[in-house]
Amino acid sequence: MPRTSVLAHARHITPDMSGRDHADLTRLAQLPDDGSDLILLLPDGTRLPVDAKLVTALRATADELLAGHGVTILATETLLSPNDVAGLLGLSRPFVARLLDEGRIPSRPLSEGSNHRVVRLADVEQFKARRERRAEGRRQLAEAAAEAGIEY
Numbered sequence: 001m002p003r004t005s006v007l008a009h010a011r012h013i014t015p016d017m018s019g020r021d022h023a024d025l026t027r028l029a030q031l032p033d034d035g036s037d038l039i040l041l042l043p044d045g046t047r048l049p050v051d052a053k054l055v056t057a058l059r060a061t062a063d064e065l066l067a068g069h070g071v072t073i074l075a076t077e078t079l080l081s082p083n084d085v086a087g088l089l090g091l092s093r094p095f096v097a098r099l100l101d102e103g104r105i106p107s108r109p110l111s112e113g114s115n116h117r118v119v120r121l122a123d124v125e126q127f128k129a130r131r132e133r134r135a136e137g138r139r140q141l142a143e144a145a146a147e148a149g150i151e152y
Contacts, residue, residue: 007084011073015065028062031055076122082107085119089128099127 031038038050050058064071082100086093100107100117105127110116145151 005084005087006074006078006080007072007087010078013061013065013071013073015068015070022066025062025066028058029066031059074121076120076125078121079118080121080124082117082119085124088124 038055040048040050042048061071080088082096083093085091085105086096089096091099096105099105100119105119106123107117107119110118
């Protein structure tokens with residue numbers, strides 16, 4: 001039985017830039033960094049201070065929505081199929097399979113004795129960050145070589 005993509009069940013939020021939504025998002029994006037000033041007022045009048053980590057998540061979400069980007073919410077411990085990983089990274093599934101085989105992206109069997117693998121979203125994010133750092137380093141090298149008149 002084929003496994004349904006985890007990404008299909010993720011929470012997707014698309015931007016709605018109507019007047020009030022835009023104003024509310026702008027206010028969220030301007031929240032203080034430490035979250036100390038944010039209080040959630042519940043319908044029964046209870047005042048609930050909001051944790052700084054949640055404030056960070058709210059600010060990041062508001063920033064992306066204000067930029068016109070959709071947001072997908074997944075826990076970093078979410079287990080992904082190699083197909084899901086390929087989709088997230090914009091790579092082919094066979095290339096992702098090679099990365100898993102080489103251990104460049106950690107994976108584990110779906111179940112004991114299974115040939116199917118799963119990958120933690122956090123590990124995909126770490127791989128992507130390493131890949132972006134290497135690409136930035138190559139860009140900087142090429143730029144420095146060009147400025148020095150060295151063919152690169």
